[in-house]
Amino acid sequence: MAREERRRNEERNRKGVKAVPATMAGGGNNEEELSPDDEHIISASEEEDGSDDESKHAKLLEAISSLGKRKRMKRTERSEASVQVSEFSVNADGTGEKVNLSDLLGTMDKTPGAPNKTKQQLKNLQNRKETLELPLSKQQTEKIQREVAYDKSSKEVSRWETVITQNQKAEQLVFPLRQDPTGPKRMEQVVAGWKAKTPLEKEIFSLLHSNNQPIHDPLLTPAEEASIKAMSLEEAKIRQAEFRKARVLQSYYEAKARRERKIKSKKYHKLQKKAKVKAFLKQFDEMMKTDPAGALEELKKMELSRMQERMSLKHQNSGKWAKSKAIMAKYDDAARKAMQEQLEMNKQLTQKLVVPSDDDDDEERNVEEADALPDFVNDPEPILDSVNPWMRGKLTQEHSEPEVTAVATETAVETKDEGQNGQREDEEEEENEEEKLLREFERKRKLRQDEDDDLVPVPQEEKQVIPVDVAEAEEVAGENVIQISDDEDKEEEEEEVVVSEFNSLFNRLMKSSSVPPVPEQTGAEEAELLDEGLVRVRTMDDLEALQQDVVMDTTQPAPASATPAPSMETTSEPPKKKKKKKGIDPNEVLTKEAKVIKMPLAPTVVEEEEEEVHAEQTAIIKEAFAGDDVISDFLKDKRKQEKAGQAEVVDLTLPGWGEWGGVGLKPSKRKRRKFRLKAPAPPLRKDQNLPDVIISEKRNSSVANHQVSQLPFPFQNSTQFESCVRFPVGQTWNTQTTFRKLTAPKVVTKMGAIIEPMSKEDLPPVKESSGAGSGATIVLGEKVEEETKKARRRNPLQKKKKKSRQ
């Protein structure tokens, strides 16, 4: 249709008529039909200013002219105002009129206000020959609109994804999602909904209003409210106490500093300085031990200062003070000493450093030379693994020495005012404690901040935790099931034998479980199905009967699938790791004494008694079974079993076929060979290398009824499933709290509470970078990986630990 119209437009253009592009696709047809009338209409419109009569006349003429022609579509007139106007029924009086652009824009040149630019554009437009492109059809525009809207809304909806996945993964969901926080409410909140009703109240209110008392306005700023919301009362109290203490300490320090600054005694300040140096050295030593990297930093700093000293002439005894001292030195002992000190310092600082070399004799020299410097200068760079003592530098072990050397110069001074010094040291200690406190506060605050704006992601442990538990459980179980004690031999080989025997007991399980049946889709599907039947279950007996049915059901198809179906053990035997087995001569093993199996249910008996009892018991047993040759019986039994399991040779030779037959004649060798069918060898027996064990590999149907034959859907392998089953949840095996945690229901609802659908308030606040949000159970504003969240949710213990660490 559109193409047709365009063609028509082109035609019109050729005629030299500029067409205004039609907007409606259907418009063209109408136009075509109406074209004969064009002239009339034009004439009518030209005489627009004429009277009604003329128009009536024109209509009449039109009617007459149309009489003879074929029936034309009736044009409807729009007679009354209505909201909906059909596109087909518009009365288009001027349909045929061609409006030229030049007609419309003819006045453009005359208007002075029009800018030149637009005029130019219009001129260009006039000169253009090709027509404008048609606008898209209604269907197409609508389609585009729809697409855009759909994209927008689906994007909008996707915001919920994080919340939804979180809720899906949550161990427990508590509904309704938004529950009012318990606890006391502030006065304003309580008062907000209340209004004065009685005359007395009204009077009081009016009085209050007249006095400009605050009634409704909040007493707290929004920030304060937010902070109140952010922490609980106790926390706030603790924090407040900390603040108070910190403030007190701060003021105390300030006062102290002021006091010290006022002291004029040079001696005091000198001592102070020295004490500082000492303290620094001590700290540095500490640092070397704990934080080698930091120590290195410090060392570099010291180096730098040393270099600066060397470059400057500070200790050259050339200053003002030194000159005065030099004069005094003749008479004053102390001054001489001070000069000496200065010189020594200078020497120390200006000494050239020797690069440490690997050779031994060099090293000795180095030690001598480097005496002046603290030893750690020569230390190799701190090595990352601080655990390895061999990797550390040797010299670091002699930390005490440099201290001594450094202090040595001071000793004389120190001895003079020991009492004072001691006091000061005490003070220093106190200071240290206070500083420690302050630092502690700082650290705590930082931690809390961290927690506030980003809950520290806890490494996801859940997955690792379970296997560990399982392993432990396994071990425990392994120990508990049977303890095989061997009194006499404690040789390794013997032990290995025991282990391998033990292992092979479980080997079957292991093998069966190591080949997990692939969970089929159909199986999973089937697992979901309800067993809908005609039987109505009302009592326990019915249920028992149901069980019987199961037995029947499972036994019937069993033979078909008995051999290939690897059954999964549900009982508690844990699969143990395979160890290297040794081939053992059965006779050798069998000569040994029978092993005593200790059952787990005798932990209270005292060891010695047990041994006695044990000896007695063996004696009794020996006496009782004196005549029985149990071992040979057992061996016979085993051989029989092995033989029964072996494949038999089937002889299908028919005498007389293809050759002569009769009494005394035997079928030929070739034929016999050909028709003797050997069944494939059965798989190796599990007890092949276990001389004193018979392992029956027949499927026990009574147990099989209770076993899971296929790996259930969510599990990846059989060990996973087994561990899941093995872990008991009951109160008998778990403490009260663990029990409660293990049996927590997945969905918790409140009785009689309406569960509202999720609302926009549950949506996490939109951030530029991340969109993680609050689930039903936890309200975290920050982006923490979901896994860690999950883990944390699973072990609330972790949370506790973290709290206690604070």
Next chain:
Amino acid sequence: MKVKVLCRNPDDYVRETTRDIQRVPRNYDPTIHPFEVSREYTRALNATKLERIFAKPFVASLDGHRDGINCLAKHAKTLSVVLSGACDGEVKIWNLSKRECMRTIQAHEGFVRGICSRFCGSSFFTVGDDKTVKQWNMEPPGRGLQEEPLNTILGKAVYTGIDHHQTEGTFATCGQTVDIWDEQRSSPIRSFSWGVDSFSCVRYNPVETELLASCASDRSIILYDMRESAPLKKIIMQLRSNTLCWNPMEAYNFTCSNEDYNLYTYDMRRLDVPVTVHMDHVSAVLDVDYSPTGKEFVSASFDKTIRIFPKNSGHSREVYHTKRMQHVICVKWSADNKYILSGSDEMNIRLWKANASEKLGLLTPREKAALNYNQKLRDKFQHHPQVRRIARHRHLPRDLFKQKRELREMKEARRRKAQNVRKHSKPGSVPLVTEKEKHVVSVVE
């Protein structure tokens, strides 16, 4: 002489009051509690048996309507109030705790097609076959006064469904078009149509409250945004969908009940393939409603049963039926996640427990702990054949059972046929079509 005396702190073993449980010191040494798995297995088995024995889901039946019940609605703010509309134009308001009818209104002539409560619970809307939308006060009129609607809007065509916005005073009706109404106005503020002239259901999204979805007679489901002038998207399925319901906890998921006996859960962002196909009914599914927790939904079917599906499972976990219940036309899940209401052809509203074996009323902490433990055990051993067999056993009426078997056979035959066709044709020429893909004909943008 020094005498050593055993001494114990009485706090460790003396009860504070006689109502307390005796303190039993426990030793959790695993060696003295052997066979944990087998013991727990037995417990699990017993727990499953007990669960099945106590599974008595039917709570009450509310009778009083004189024609089949066509629609149900929950009160938005009260758990105990339920509204129902019948095929004779009668609307009844029920008190569930007393199990009695509080009020009866002759609302329409002909069917009451749809009913919904306003979000504040102060009034409710009904639409009927008489081409009217009526707003009613939730409170009964004073003594001696007539039941009069608060508002009546006379439309041009029959309205077939109505739903109210979650937080605002707007509602949506469907009929020849899907119309969005402002409560204050008598003409729709917006009306959507997209090549269809009859809709059967329209539902607001309870989470993203501006979104809507409707089921149309041309087998399509159409999505709308109230703020846009045009619909968003359309899926055409193989058979017609009767109703749909949005998941109240997952903004983009909805489930529709279809004429082809199945239910389909869609993600509105990926409409070409349903997320899950829920099969089990043996006749057309007429209504569906989500549990308020968004974990499960309930469906009502023409096969006279109600089924409960986990939202991501292909098969139902529960089936409810009684001898007297005929075609179930409407179903609702109560807002506290405890009950299910079903309205059926034979003029009764039935109240069911959502969890068949749940004990109603308050539970002592010990009871609760025991139930939780049992639940946990059942979950833990659910894959074991005996437990599974008992837990999954359900009674079905004979004809239903037969129908089900028949359907299964048909399905199997079809599958076999497809398999054979594939086997005997050029490899790759007959592609494997999954069950999910089968039911969507096209997605129209």
